[in-house]
Amino acid sequence: MVESIVLSGVAIGCIYGLIGVTYNVMFTASRVFSFTAGTLGMLGGVLGSLFIVRMGMPVVVGFLLVLAVGALFGIVTEIVAVRPVLKSLDQHLYVLSTLALALMVQQFTAIEWGTESRPFPRLFDIARGRFDQQFWLPMLACAAVIVSLELLYRHTLIGRAFLAIAEDTYAARALGLPERSLRMASYALAGVIGALAGFAGGEMLLAFFGNAPLLTFYGFVPVALGGMGNNRGSVVGGLLLGLFQQTANFLVGGIFASVAVFTVFIIVLLARPEGLAGAALQRRV
């Protein structure tokens, strides 16, 4: 039983964590919480099934196309739902614009793809075992994303430029950094990460349009737990959420598991509003 809790809890937690990272990458570049993060995850699963199962493409080609569409959707999000509302961030109009875009894409997927869950392909033709690919693929994807982001942010010029605009947009622009291009690149990167989360978790979540609100919701919890903009915090928050959710499923089961998850979530936020790993905001007086 413990093995099962850990395996599926960590795997689901990695998917939640990756959606949390998707939120963060968009947030750090624009100070906007884009609620298209879960939609990206849903698209990863649906497009993976579309390209590989329905259109018969090789897995590698299908995978690369999914990431490309994710990047494209990230850029479209920045242009359509984020850029127009950046000037009035304090009014939080981005909640409406990004949610509207997410709902449009979700409904379009429901109409074109269908509203039933559909199968996601086995990516590697190996026998099923206890530590099956449906569990280790999300873990691998999560590890790859965290390592890649660390390398990008710490060891490349463009990564440092991302951090610069995240730290202080106006100062970065004053120094001559192409803020708009960097923001678009960040959204494209977030698109790739979100689509990767859905693709890696496709076998668990199936290709289902209804995964969008599920991932939007559960993917936000690690962001709140781990601290906004903190990728490592998001992954840790995602893992905690996945493990706690599975434990609650075992101990109380059914709808009470969701109640338990959100009860603990609210208690944590009441105790530490800045998140478990976030730093409390200092207010200048």
Place this chain on the structure above:
Amino acid sequence: MSMTRRQALASAGAAAIAGGLAKPAIAAKDPIPVGYLPALTGPSSSTGIGINRGIQLAVQEINAAGGIDGRQIELITRDTQSDPTKAVNGAAELTRGQKVSVVFGPVNSGESLAVVPLLARTNTPQVHPCWVDSLTDTQKYPMCFRNAPTNQQIGGAANRYVVEVLKRKKVAVISDTTGYGTASVNAYVPMLKAKGAEVVYQGNVDAANPDLKAELLRMQSAGAEAIMPWSVNAGFLSRIINTRGQMEWDVPIVGQTTLGSGQTKALLEKPEYWAKVYPNNFRTVCYAPGGKLPDRTIAFLDRLKSAKIDMGDTLLWWIALGYDSPRMIAEAMRNVGTEPEQVVSYLNKLKEFPGVYGDISFTPDQHNGYPDDEVVMVEANSLKDGAFNLAPGYSA
């Protein structure tokens, strides 16, 4: 020429009478508006998609044969999208805006729970196939008829099969969190207990939950000897079947008809996981032990084939149920007229209407028209042309 007041009144009266007489002559050729509230999209749409194929075919056939006394049936469809709120909006528009004569559907219980009281208030005759028991009540909803089994009949057949045929006494009952799912669990658990079974697990689980292993392990550790799932969500049901297969847990799964649908089959990790899965179904659309369907059903299958209706991704009983509904209403309207009270008075005396899905009978005090003995269990992995073999233990 001058006209007296008496002449003017007489002329006006004559014109009014002439106008009044002319009106029915024109109205007699008008189509008969019939409202239809299927779930064609949304997570519970697999049932509606199947039923829709039968309804469309029946309406085409009725209209091609000259309609009802020369009047065509105009089917006015509002997709509920598996959402009770949209179903209510659709029902309000059909009754108040379109002024329909009768309403078919909704086809899912969650939506019908919201719509049935609304239609009762507008005095619109309604025929629906939803199973939740409270969806017919001759006192509260005197114009509402059910041409399908009730939850009591469905659960009764499944419970009988588990307890009396499979001889399993410790049972796990699971559903999703829809209106249908929760109502089913609430109805079946006391029925199982009354039959002497012990319900060792009872749960309502979010259908979007990607991993149901925790739930199945809880069932297993509680000593369950049979799993009874109640949901129309193919993703949810396939996860139960796949998880049982992964756990190599040799326990029968007995329950909802969607366990045997093409959508559920498409989501199975291995075809062999479909063994020992026994969904509800209906004797009229099942292969008897000799492999033969009833004559009425064979003729219906021929009609479906000639109309090129796809059965690969749906179930025969859904199409048959859809096919029977407009034919039953057409028979009522042909015999007594299209006014709501006329249709209801005819249905109140309906005796063994020969449907493909089953012989339907109503009385003024009983608006549940489906016969008990037609509800059976079948082998899910025997699906062929939308129909199944009867489960082991049934005779021809």
